[in-house]
Amino acid sequence: MSMSDEGELAIANMGFVRREQLPPQPPPRRMTGPIGWVRENLLSTPLNIVLTILVALLLAWVIPEIVNFLFIDAVWTGMDRDACREVVQHREIGACWPFVWERLPYFIYGSYPGPERWRVDVFFALLAVAVVWTLWLGAPRRDIGMVYAFVLMPVASFILLHGFEVIGLPVVDTVLWGGVLVTIVVASVGIVASLPLGILLALGRRSHMPAVRLFSTIFIEFVRGVPLVTVLFMASVMLPLFVPDNFEPDKLLRALIGIALFASAYMAEVVRAGLQAIPKGQFEGAMAVGLTYWQRMRLIILPQALKTTIPNIVNNYVALFKDTTLVFIVGIFDLLRTIEVARIDPKWAAPVTSTTGYAVAAIFYLVFCYGMSRYARAVETRLAQSDRR
């Protein structure tokens, strides 16, 4: 036996040296899987345990209340208020759905005459096309879509909704319009009018001409400094004084003017923020290739500025959509007002009627506003991807 063999043997006999790697052990059961997740995210410190219990108790109280009200205790059929009154039915009463079902046409069309309501349906369809065409980033020919949404659709909708005797559409007075129709009309007019006006005001505020800059700034700061309610009051009580008698705008038009002016001042600030983010070199480069002011803005500056502000523009539209409810205060029958009128109708007067009506309005606004803000966030993510490269 040589020396080396002896050494080899010595190593082989030492029990504590392993020749092969052990398979990895699974992590402790308490730190992984659902249990680990709960320990990590719900029960990590004594304070967190207390908070988790409190929040869980809160949820255990609120969620069953809502589910009971909307579904389990809700009344699904009935002819009048007696179906929805505890004193008559001798049970816990939740939402009064037959009331909503009967008043649904009123909530959607207001007092728009029955035989003409197809015109409102066509308007909703035209609007849906415009929304999809302009918002879906993969849609074909979005330039035509823009022209359609901002020029053709408004004109066609006005003829359709208001009426045009020559082509056989009887005129429907705007006093009869109401419900979702008015809410959508006010919101779309605000949206369609505020973008171009806002862009003009924003450009005006950054103009090199002192007079243009002064007037734009005064307008923007004035409108942003006062509440929408007072703008609407101004439009509804002062506007008729300022225009000649034969031009007197009707009630809805006055509110629309108020909303459009208000929205464009806010839009101007959003666009201005986008313009400020454009590097100076872009302006100078555009000038150097000999473009005129409007060519520079249309071809170089605005496409870049508007692209980065799309999320802010959409968020602004969410705020505008919520603000349309304020036309209620100057006596216009938007969705909220029709609900207010319907809920105090003696035929359906019951303790749960108000809450049912507000639940319907809440679902409507939640769906639209949440949809819009989701869209804004999706666009933001997509733009962030293009910038990351």
Added chain:
Amino acid sequence: MSTTDLTRGDPPARVPFYNNPKVRSLAYQFALCVVIVLLVWGAASNAIDHLRRAHIASGFGFWNTTAGFDISQTLISYSAQASTYGRAFWVGLLNTLLVAGLGIVFATIIGFVVGLSRLSKNWLLAKVAGGYVETIRNLPLLLQLLFWYNAVLKALPEIRDSLTIGGAVYLNNRGLFLPKPSALSGFGWVEIAFFVGLVLSIVFTIWARRRQERSGAQTPVLWVTLGLVVGLPVIALLATGVPVLFESPQAGRFNISGGIEVLPEFAALLFGLSIYTAAFIAEVVRAGITSVSRGQVEAAYSLGLRPRPTLRLIVVPQAMRVIIPPLTNQYLNLVKNSTLAVAIGYPDLVQVFTGTVLNQTGQAVEVVAITMLVYLTISLATSVAMNVYNSRMTLVER
């Protein structure tokens, strides 16, 4: 080639004057001014014409005319027979400021709690806070106000079935009735103690700051000042034998008299404004805290600071710089949104002045102008203050 070629070349083509940018710019501005002057002049002459035909007085003479209508909540003395429209204006303005001031306090508290909860490591808490923000922000404020007023507060029991706590506090669909404290003789000591505490705490704060600048030692300023401002008056109150008389509201069959009355309109507006604005403040707070880079916290830990001092000394001061400008913006929005009081009948400035006074006098131009001026003053004053703040807080970079 020589330089003479350049100098001797054809004289530059003369630009016609209408292509000169300066002339053009002047012409555009002149045209804009003319259009605006014409519009204003046309509107003014139409308005004068209309008002003359409708026999509506103009000017501010109505300010000193007797109002002749009642207001449900008055913070200063007011009566329908004796008080003027001017007085009604002040009553409305104070009501607006009351609801806006309390709304700002509550919205800030709820907003900070929710905003911090959204950043909590507790999954359930963060999700619930997120759900609150997403729901409240996507519902119109007017809908929320109508819900609180019509569906919650108006659904409380009638007066004869009032909820009551020991016959001192009543809650019903006409409002919340609380005992009204009134000072007896000897209460002056409490007021004196309060002012002494206030002065002492200011002195102490200055001393503590000097000491920290000199030696770096920190003192618990917050607790000491709280103890001085709150503790001293409480001791004085107890020492003088609580010289306060509580006048409980008296419940009758059809109404409740005496005590402090909190109108349901006021409560609904305060709830609605606080909860709505809190959702926006929560987002502002969250954005502010996430704007402090992770490295700041790690650096603080590596210096040996514990989590709480890290938050107090490193994160919060840097986050506040980002939070405060949008926060004041939200406060302004709250003040402007308080005009929705008109929908539920709380007597704020718009309801009293732009509603009732306008209807009675018919002087639309003056009334709307005064109302707008009030809100414009508040907004512009705040933005001037914000600009000063921003210029002081801007990071001075090398």
